[in-house]
Amino acid sequence: MKEGPDIALIGALIGDPARANMLTALMSGKALTASELAGEAGVTLQTASSHLSKLETARLIRLRKQGRHRYFSLSGDDVGSVLEALMGLAAKYGHTRARTGPKDPALRKARVCYNHLAGELGVRLYDSLKKHRHIREKDDEVLLTDAGSVFVRSFGIDITTLGHARRPMCRSCLDWSARRTHMAGSLGIAFLDRFYDLGWAKRVDGSRVVSFSPQGEENFLKTFQL
Amino acid sequence: MKEGPDIALIGALIGDPARANMLTALMSGKALTASELAGEAGVTLQTASSHLSKLETARLIRLRKQGRHRYFSLSGDDVGSVLEALMGLAAKYGHTRARTGPKDPALRKARVCYNHLAGELGVRLYDSLKKHRHIREKDDEVLLTDAGSVFVRSFGIDITTLGHARRPMCRSCLDWSARRTHMAGSLGIAFLDRFYDLGWAKRVDGSRVVSFSPQGEENFLKTFQL
DNA sequence: TTCATAGTTCGATCATAATCGAAGCATTAT
DNA sequence: ATAATGCTTCGATTATGATCGAACTATGAA
Incomplete structure (x- = not known):
């Protein structure tokens, strides 16, 4: 059984801590490589790769190949909106976390x-x-x-x-x-x-x-x- | 470890099929009893009770005791909004399902x-x-x-x-x-x-x-x- | 060519949590 | 009082999937 009804699939995707970290890292609008996202999530590259492929087949993120890099970004504004809405809910009884800064002038x-x-x-x-x-x-x-x-x-x-x-x-x-x-x-x-x-x-x-x-x-x- | 960052907790909550079914059933704005929600989710009453307590401690739903019944409803408009947004995303590559009708004139x-x-x-x-x-x-x-x-x-x-x-x-x-x-x-x-x-x-x-x-x-x- | 970097795929391990049976508690009905 | 309904808690089972080591592929650099 386990009929996956609509929102459960997406919820489960967002529900994993590693994937949630990746998605929040992508909220900046920047595109990030698999390695960087692995770092953000605190998992190895293999694990990150697995997560990213799931997120991509669900169309939550979008892949662009450039050279030997793979840049991932949110697939659209609507995804960002949902994540923002979820953060709003989480703020009711949770915490937020800061992002790292840039470099190079x-x-x-x-x-x-x-x-x-x-x-x-x-x-x-x-x-x-x-x-x-x-x-x-x-x-x-x-x-x-x-x-x-x-x-x-x-x-x-x-x-x-x-x-x-x-x-x-x-x-x-x-x-x-x-x-x-x-x-x-x-x-x-x-x-x-x-x-x-x-x-x-x-x-x-x-x-x-x-x-x-x-x-x-x-x-x-x-x-x-x- | 497994530091639960912000949105992952809520995502995981929504990510379970049984809970997702319950939440969508509550999207009508109606308040439903534990038994009814168990029916909606297709699980036993014990399982439903467990899910409902999790949803309530996360403040996604709200409990009102009335007589020997326990009526559950979404805790606010914001929760409904998030669910609607998620449904919108799911509609990109998923299906929706119909609700049962009423009775009594x-x-x-x-x-x-x-x-x-x-x-x-x-x-x-x-x-x-x-x-x-x-x-x-x-x-x-x-x-x-x-x-x-x-x-x-x-x-x-x-x-x-x-x-x-x-x-x-x-x-x-x-x-x-x-x-x-x-x-x-x-x-x-x-x-x-x-x-x-x-x-x-x-x-x-x-x-x-x-x-x-x-x-x-x-x-x-x-x-x-x- | 060879080496290095970036990433995927495979396979095994392991942990979380979903599930339900059984028993317990509370409220209403008789 | 006794029974019945509505729901929760406990405990054991089970299944899903997150994780990483190791091997493989592809692109770019020396």
């Missing part, structure tokens, strides 16, 4: 990821475009909307030269520091080039750091608001 | 419970007063607010004659058919008497049924809106 703020902008400002670029409906996420793809085309053109980027590439113009990219989605693809490259052309930013010698001028950063923040 | 609608109004209309009276902040629930007590005093007086009930009784003026009462809280106490009695006086309703001979006239019911529904 300038690289976290803005850096090159292959050939596009990553780091906090890269994430901001992506989030801002998404908020103003200039891009749309469709499953794994990222699409430029009509309004987005207008905006991009007005920003001084020639889309026609981008379009002829066979690869998708927009891609979302995930990288360490911020562990959030940011703008990649040919459009991501074009944006970064445009920032160089406008004199907003320039690369720092041998480093991956992208250095924004004070004025450039101000313009950037004004252009890509949240 | 006129008794369900309006009847006397000791000496006050019960049934659907009794529940409506209570809910309406609560919605318009004429009464307030404080832990196990039900209090008449200042606005409530004004309203009750304007409805033709003399509160001063009620106040001198040592027993609380308002009490919430739980009864079979609707299994929802309704208005009891001396105020509950006064309301029913007033309905009789206004000619809205009258008792039916040997039965517990309270029969509202068409006009009386219309007035009732207009006075006590939701």
Whole structure:
């Protein structure tokens, strides 16, 4: 028997301490690797792997392969909402716990990821475009909307030269520091080039750091608001 | 070890199929007895009792003794919200299930419970007063607010004659058919008497049924809106 | 190529807790 | 008083699944 009725399956998933720790660690919106999640949960990598596969088949989390890393993140806002609601209930007669802090200074703020902008400002670029409906996420793809085309053109980027590439113009990219989605693809490259052309930013010698001028950063923040 | 972090405890509680069935059965807002919940969950009474005590110590459900029955209900709206959110998630890749229907015609609608109004209309009276902040629930007590005093007086009930009784003026009462809280106490009695006086309703001979006239019911529904 | 890192899969162990029979307690009915 | 109903507590059994060691796969680096 043991007919698993609706919410019991999900409850059981959340009910294991190791998995609960992993899920709360993912509540930040960051994507984490299996090793990191294992550390968060206080279990070995094998155990973590088992848990993660269960969470993924239940569609609570989402896997993105990048190189030899596997980045896990919550599969959607609704999952986060449920976890938050549960934390609210738990707060009635339980405790919460703190998270660990970040590290690394300038690289976290803005850096090159292959050939596009990553780091906090890269994430901001992506989030801002998404908020103003200039891009749309469709499953794994990222699409430029009509309004987005207008905006991009007005920003001084020639889309026609981008379009002829066979690869998708927009891609979302995930990288360490911020562990959030940011703008990649040919459009991501074009944006970064445009920032160089406008004199907003320039690369720092041998480093991956992208250095924004004070004025450039101000313009950037004004252009890509949240 | 096995440090139980926040949400895991609640998740584990919801994660057991028997408990999940009980909780979903309570989602209707009705209060159910241990036997009924055992039936819902498909387990014996002993097993159900064990589950119910766990749910109660975790404050997810609330117990009210009434006679030799024990009525369990969700402890609050927040618990219901979490369960609904979980059902939403489960709907992504699961199924839902139907509930059983009611029975009994006129008794369900309006009847006397000791000496006050019960049934659907009794529940409506209570809910309406609560919605318009004429009464307030404080832990196990039900209090008449200042606005409530004004309203009750304007409805033709003399509160001063009620106040001198040592027993609380308002009490919430739980009864079979609707299994929802309704208005009891001396105020509950006064309301029913007033309905009789206004000619809205009258008792039916040997039965517990309270029969509202068409006009009386219309007035009732207009006075006590939701 | 070889080595290292990141992760999965398999298998065995072990602990938790769900379950129910039996007995106990409390409240109402007769 | 005695019986019956409603429910809880105790104890033993059993099953589920969390855990990790060891071996295997894949990607990237030297």
